[in-house]
Amino acid sequence: MSDHVYKKAEIVGSSKTSIEDAIEGALERASKTLKNLDWFEVIETRGHIVNGKVGHYQVTLKVGFRLD
Amino acid sequence: MSDHVYKKAEIVGSSKTSIEDAIEGALERASKTLKNLDWFEVIETRGHIVNGKVGHYQVTLKVGFRLD
Amino acid sequence: MSDHVYKKAEIVGSSKTSIEDAIEGALERASKTLKNLDWFEVIETRGHIVNGKVGHYQVTLKVGFRLD
Amino acid sequence: MSDHVYKKAEIVGSSKTSIEDAIEGALERASKTLKNLDWFEVIETRGHIVNGKVGHYQVTLKVGFRLD
Amino acid sequence: MSDHVYKKAEIVGSSKTSIEDAIEGALERASKTLKNLDWFEVIETRGHIVNGKVGHYQVTLKVGFRLD
Amino acid sequence: MSDHVYKKAEIVGSSKTSIEDAIEGALERASKTLKNLDWFEVIETRGHIVNGKVGHYQVTLKVGFRLD
Amino acid sequence: MSDHVYKKAEIVGSSKTSIEDAIEGALERASKTLKNLDWFEVIETRGHIVNGKVGHYQVTLKVGFRLD
Amino acid sequence: MSDHVYKKAEIVGSSKTSIEDAIEGALERASKTLKNLDWFEVIETRGHIVNGKVGHYQVTLKVGFRLD
Amino acid sequence: MSDHVYKKAEIVGSSKTSIEDAIEGALERASKTLKNLDWFEVIETRGHIVNGKVGHYQVTLKVGFRLD
Amino acid sequence: MSDHVYKKAEIVGSSKTSIEDAIEGALERASKTLKNLDWFEVIETRGHIVNGKVGHYQVTLKVGFRLD
Amino acid sequence: MSDHVYKKAEIVGSSKTSIEDAIEGALERASKTLKNLDWFEVIETRGHIVNGKVGHYQVTLKVGFRLD
Amino acid sequence: MSDHVYKKAEIVGSSKTSIEDAIEGALERASKTLKNLDWFEVIETRGHIVNGKVGHYQVTLKVGFRLD
Incomplete structure (x- = not known):
């Protein structure tokens, strides 16, 4: 991660399983x-x-990605 | 969820798997x-x-339910 | 847990699955x-x-153990 | 609140206004x-x-009430 | 706590001492x-x-109890 | 929200009223x-x-929106 | 806010409306x-x-003010 | 607490007992x-x-007081 | 605490009283x-x-100690 | 900040110094x-x-910017 | 800190450097x-x-001071 | 960090500068x-x-290290 700059985005995925x-x-x-x-x-x-029962799971994530 | 009132309860489930x-x-x-x-x-x-090893998982949840 | 003293340690496990x-x-x-x-x-x-895709999961835990 | 015991419940109200x-x-x-x-x-x-636009507001409250 | 389900309630006790x-x-x-x-x-x-001086203490607790 | 993926953005609105x-x-x-x-x-x-007096209110929101 | 020092105080206002x-x-x-x-x-x-019904709202604020 | 304004101060008391x-x-x-x-x-x-052993306890409090 | 390095450990004590x-x-x-x-x-x-009634209290502490 | 709307983004910068x-x-x-x-x-x-030694610092920021 | 009482105040300092x-x-x-x-x-x-670029840093502190 | 287990320790460093x-x-x-x-x-x-003035800074860190 040394000299880069990263950005984070917040997303929500869902699944029945x-x-x-x-x-x-x-x-x-x-x-x-x-x-x-x-x-x-x-x-x-x-x-x-x-x-x-669980209809579906909803999981909120932050994802980090490197900016060029 | 428009015009309803909801209540939340806090419960703990457990499982060996x-x-x-x-x-x-x-x-x-x-x-x-x-x-x-x-x-x-x-x-x-x-x-x-x-x-x-994991003997069992204990997961604390809040559940929301609609009041009539 | 009555008359014992416990200690906690913080560990991180990882898994691809x-x-x-x-x-x-x-x-x-x-x-x-x-x-x-x-x-x-x-x-x-x-x-x-x-x-x-998920390369591997990293889960941080506190574990509690009884001191003799 | 002197010598009483109180209980809290968690509720969610909604309103369009x-x-x-x-x-x-x-x-x-x-x-x-x-x-x-x-x-x-x-x-x-x-x-x-x-x-x-705001379809409706959802406000989560804890309410405290005195037990007899 | 193995195969049971527990519920939590939130209560407030008070005491002058x-x-x-x-x-x-x-x-x-x-x-x-x-x-x-x-x-x-x-x-x-x-x-x-x-x-x-302290008139009375008010302590908010969550209590866990096993559901039958 | 069943099989969709959502993204969140953080915004700040202001108002004098x-x-x-x-x-x-x-x-x-x-x-x-x-x-x-x-x-x-x-x-x-x-x-x-x-x-x-309040010059203006500043309210920070997260908004969720469905990705196509 | 460039070269100033600010202090914060915590206050609670109330209103019936x-x-x-x-x-x-x-x-x-x-x-x-x-x-x-x-x-x-x-x-x-x-x-x-x-x-x-709501008897009155109680809102806790931190206010920031510039020290001379 | 109806129509008053309150202020909070943060203090730390200590005791050996x-x-x-x-x-x-x-x-x-x-x-x-x-x-x-x-x-x-x-x-x-x-x-x-x-x-x-405990040399002394240090307890941080917020105290609320009514402004005239 | 001037030029030392300290370490913290997390422990849990219990007592019936x-x-x-x-x-x-x-x-x-x-x-x-x-x-x-x-x-x-x-x-x-x-x-x-x-x-x-309280069977026993369980209090989790962090303790800080100076490394030589 | 009076009548504008702002957006926040979350970024991570790094530096060896x-x-x-x-x-x-x-x-x-x-x-x-x-x-x-x-x-x-x-x-x-x-x-x-x-x-x-510190290889590099990683500092996560939220930055706010005005939307036109 | 043995038998004294302390108070905390919250202040914000700023600097361009x-x-x-x-x-x-x-x-x-x-x-x-x-x-x-x-x-x-x-x-x-x-x-x-x-x-x-950073115009100036703003750092919020709590300061503790002994009451006589 | 793929298949390893890590442990965290909490330490406090200090410096006058x-x-x-x-x-x-x-x-x-x-x-x-x-x-x-x-x-x-x-x-x-x-x-x-x-x-x-600042007598010395005290910075609490968690450090992560790989277990063999």
Whole structure:
């Protein structure tokens, strides 16, 4: 990370199956428009409830990416 | 969520297998006594250690439910 | 936990597959040098991104262990 | 508050017009089932956006009430 | 805590003599209506001042109890 | 929010009249460049003082919007 | 704010009508004894409940003022 | 607290015997120069260690007092 | 504290009688293995409930000690 | 800041020499793509260690800029 | 700090050159009106941006001073 | 950081000259007993005041190091 400048963006991914899958979904979408994605930080984990079960997980991430 | 009033309750689920399973267990139990469960927020993730492994996960949630 | 004194240590585990696997890896390593491990608390979840996917999860834990 | 014991409940009110109106709506509903409501604390203010405007405010409160 | 689900409630006890006495008072009252009380967490300590002295302590607790 | 990915942006609105008006001003401006605005969260409320009165309110929001 | 030193004081205003009115009341009173008031930050919003309605709002502010 | 404005000051009391005694000491001193003291909030509890024992407790309080 | 380097350790003491006694117990144990203990900070106060009363208090401390 | 709307971005600067230099580096880079930069807030200070010395500082900032 | 009572005040210093210089400026000004200044705590570091560079740093401190 | 486990320790460095110098002093001392130091995080910056000037800075760090 030595002489670079990084920017962070905050994104929310969702998944019906797991927290990890929500993270992967968010990263997949972010990588379409942001180059040089380097790390993520989980900020919040929540979700919707449908019929007494998890409808889907919603995971808020900060992603860091290097500016050219 | 337009004109309704919601209430939140704080519950703790546990599971020997995964964080997601602890969440599902908490929601399943909560849905027995609380109607109209709508969303959850993960507040804390912890657990007990048995012989150097996870004995079980304990996940504290806030659940939101609509008041009639 | 009645009349004992406990100490906490802060460790970071990593895994390419899941948050739970990173926790287990950290506990496995901690149990090599710390006796009487009793509980853990998840402090932070983050990770590295490789080619728009999770390269590995990094989970920071506090582990509590009983002092003799 | 001298020798009493109080309990807190967490509720979420909503309103299309103002933060204060969302608070009043939450208190009005809470007072139907909780006696001796004494004070409230605003925990979070958020809302939905519809066509670039506030659709409704959602205000999360803790309300304190005296137990008999 | 293995396979159970727990719920938390937030209560406020008060006492003219000490923080510990305010905690005991809150637990005594809570145990009248909540079964299987298991642990408490101190959230906030405050109080009223009368003539430059502590009039009474007010201690906010979360109490955890096992759901059957 | 089921299978979508959302992004959050942080904006600050200001108003001479009210907190709600500062929120509406921020949303109006944000909607010019961000599509699919869905929700907001109030992060901070502050303002400038002019002659012992509120000169204007400054409200910091996070706004969430759906990525296509 | 270039070469000045500022001090902050913490005050609590109250109003039966609105959050903004409680802020204005606190600033009006503070300006009687503090010169060069420059900005405020809302720290906490709470209030008393009377008959299931807001009795009055209590808004805690930090006010910043320039030292001569 | 209806139509008044309050101010808060932050003070630190100390005692060799107990947390409560440190609070009382801080309030006693504060009441010499501040009129109309109304409530306190415990912000931090710490202390010095002498020969493996508590040398003295240091308790940081915010005290609220009514402005005339 | 002028030119020294200090280290902090996190410990948890417990007591059936009081918060202060739990702190003293933790310090007594820590002083067996850590030299030059200098100060402590209370991080968390909690405890177990037995038959509607405090079974024992559990107080988490950070202790600071000077490295030679 | 009267009638404008501002946006915040989160950036991370790095420097081998000082915290201030890391801040300046981040601002220099940000000013290439963001107009009307107005203020910054330090969110986090950390860094890498090389051979027991600071390899470089990494300072996370939020920068605020006025939207036209 | 044994048997004394301390008070804290919150001040903001500024400097065009460094964070340390802003701290020194705040302490110099505070020492004109507050006796027995003993310690400081950095609460917030921010600043204004002028032409893509730091215009000046603004550092918010709490200063503790002994009451006679 | 891929397949390793890391541990964190909390240390406090001090310096009469600057925040950076206090960080370097803490790292220098830590590197005498901890191998494989990898990163640090600044947790708190404070200091003592002597005659209205900074007597010395005290910077609390968490340092992360790889376990073999």
